[in-house]
Amino acid sequence: MTTVAEPQTARETAFVDNDLHPVGHGRMLRKEDPRFVRGRGHYLDDVQLPGMLHLAILRSPLAHARITSIDITAAQAHPKVKLVVTGAMLAEKNLAWMPTLSNDVQAVLATDKVRFQGQEVAFVVAEDRYAARDALELIDVTYEELRPVIDARHALDPDAPVIRDDLKDKKDNHIFDWETGDKDATEKVFAAADVVVTQDMAYPRVHPAPMETCGAVADFDSVNGKLTLYSTTQAPHAHRTLYAIVAGLPEHKIRVISPDIGGGFGNKVPIYPGYVCAIVASLLTDKPVKWMEDRSENLTSTSFARDYVMHGEIAATKDGKILAIRTHVLADHGAFNGQAAPVKYPAGFFGVFCGSYDLEAAYAHQTAVYTNKAPGGVAYACSFRITEAVYLVERMVDCLAFELGVDPVELRRKNLLRPEQFPYTTKTGWVYDSGDYVATLDEALRIAGYDELRREQAAKRERGELMGIGISTFTEAVGAGPRKDMDILGLGMNDGCELRIHPTGKATVRLSVQTQGQGHETTFAQIVGEELGIPPADIEVVHGDTDQTPFGLGTYGSRSTPVSGAAAALVARKIRDKARIIASGMLEVSVADLEWDKGSFRVAGDPGKAVTIQEIAMRAHGAGDLPEGLEGGLDAEVCYNPSNLTYPNGAYICVVDVDPGTGKVTVRRFIAVDDCGTRINPMIIEGQVHGGLADGIGMALMEMISFDEDGNCLSGSLMDYLLPTALEVPAFETGFTVTPSPHHPIGAKGVGESATVGSPPAVVNAVIDALRPYGVRHADMPLTPSRVWEAMQGTVQPPI
């Protein structure tokens, strides 16, 4: 490790903080931070345009009702109101409905019925945000209440009301059935197994709740016909194409700008009705229009996550060899199927439920239904439903350990895939690229001091104290994806990257992905820096603006490093290849005689003869001949099509204390060892892991979007939807192993969601372990004090 002396004065620090970093991979302070710590980030609500109007949305107070009339005259009469629009008015322009990311349709504004509480019914555009809200109160909507479908388990009952009667010939609330694996082979293994353990479990509906809610500023220039849309989007290019297709606007006349984003976590992947309303409002008023939702709107109407009811089964030999896993899942997709997942994967990547284990057979069946709840089903750092899959398998392995009476670590160790088995094809067809799972587990055990923890636990149990230790050894699948398999609404999941080396050797790299806090401006400068030897401080990263960047599908599913990171490395290598030819001309040797020495080409055997990348850049743009056939300039672009996903893995250990009197769970320690292959910036990786661990603790212990039987959302504010604060999470302990991805140009795997995926089962396993003296084998999240206390009494019920 290199220790760099700290600057002497504050002023010095202010100016040199971003020069304290390596040329390439390594711990490096972030290039984006100087603006953020000064309050000079530029988020959506900071966008102020001359003459800008403000839009507010009227939402349904009911979960399921027919709209019988809407009277907007009083709202229109408000002195500051410029425009009031209803669904009927949008229908006249054929804009009342829009496609979802799963080839369903969703109402922009309700025309016939409202289908969830919080659904968009009308909007008002006014001179300021207060007046717009005032005018919402003046709109008079009458509804005829309909019986709602709230419990997914009754959505397919014969007498269940049909929610989606807008769809032709739709007579029920069924969306799809999906299966993976070999049903018959799995049945045979189960029939012959010594031990079969079954467990029902729910993964409640949760919400990503980024600190910045969703919003948009639409600015239509009626003179040149160009729409500029600032929006809180994780996928600016995909959104632009969809707006072009849906609204019939020419794509080259749409510019989508994703400014600084105050957290995404998947919540900002879909197109929301509010974005479309803002566009319509700008078209109709010929003014810039801002729509910024409030927190309740964010929690009650934007994309939720999870909401799975799962039945799990695991088969094993009596000495603990896991043979097969089988599951049936009931998925609640809400009123419109807005799940974001590649088209061929209606259940997302749930097929990764085989986990980190060597199985003989596996099978999953899923049924998805409509209910009168908000649509979505993408979000919260879930890697396309792998969070649910990992929870299922890691809980089932613990249930098996419970029944066999063996240590969950030893059970896992016996069944984890071995390094020599990679690449490993699971029984559901996923090809894991690399890993050393036992090494990762051993590192976590070492950091935790596992044996000592078990001794402490035993001593505490003697005294009637409840301490639990929970393990999770998970495999993630990120970096969607190969275009032969993966597209979203027909758009291939490839990402472009453009790199321009300026005459003085400084560089600008343009990405199709954008950051919501992941630190792209730093990481991508490091990737290019590593390949070309240009200091990251000399590399400007441009992202989040469709006019400035190449096409690509955006940042979610931990895909930035696996896909765009690869593109950045490859485009830099393309530059390096050209630079080599230019260098050969400058040094008057053949290219074969040149050696690359990070930042310069040297003549083999004559190390004194060399040219730097900066000198080459000047030659590329300067006067004088270049080697024959070579164009001037030093720019390149690529579009990267990954050959496979990358499969990061981790071993997590959670230590909890449970108050026997109240059921309150305290997470005392959390040890996370991640293997994400090559580590570009360890500081940023650890930060990503910390955030995911807090998410996981929140979901396991606190968070749930719940509804009453009428479909009223009971979690519509941060007073009701509990997110972890600094007091609910411990000082995380992180470690790592490095197993590079064999197919990624720099061996890196995505890591952004590993901790969110891997931590919930570790926390739940720890709580259940603490409750061992009570004979509890399972209790559902969120493990609130009351739920834990009920589990101790043997009366705990599923949350949904």
Place this chain on the structure above:
Amino acid sequence: MQVTMTVNGEAVTREIEGRLLLVHFLRDTLGLTGTHWGCDTSNCGTCVVLMDGEPVKSCTVLAAMAGGHEIRTVEGLAAGGELDPVQRGFMNCHGLQCGFCTPGMMMTARALLDRNPDPTEHEIREAISGQICRCTGYKNIVESIRWAAAEQAGVRSTLEPMTVGSAS
């Protein structure tokens, strides 16, 4: 109505609606967009500013109530162009990711260190427990505030120095 207050050391007087929230006064009327809002119910703390040196959630303070008081926002944290130790701590310890909660966190940290220059980890966690960060899991925010405490006490050697250039 007319309101007069001091914002980052400067006296400001504006004509406002009585119901205008302080957060909107700062952001929309004065253009100080470094202060954010996130929840409307004083749960998330992204809107924290200092009023007479004490952290307040500006989404639940009327601009009129701030009349006659001294308000300090993130834009007023760097004195004379020099970053506050808290700001440098957040950069050095990776105490921020998306940056949205950061101004509020830093203002609370400033107030904490003003009354308790050497807080324990638990005291730091307690101080920021009215604020939510979705990115960092708080660990590096706590580290950032400890860094700032050590920095302003001149005892930074008690903390692990920042390292750069290492592959791990």
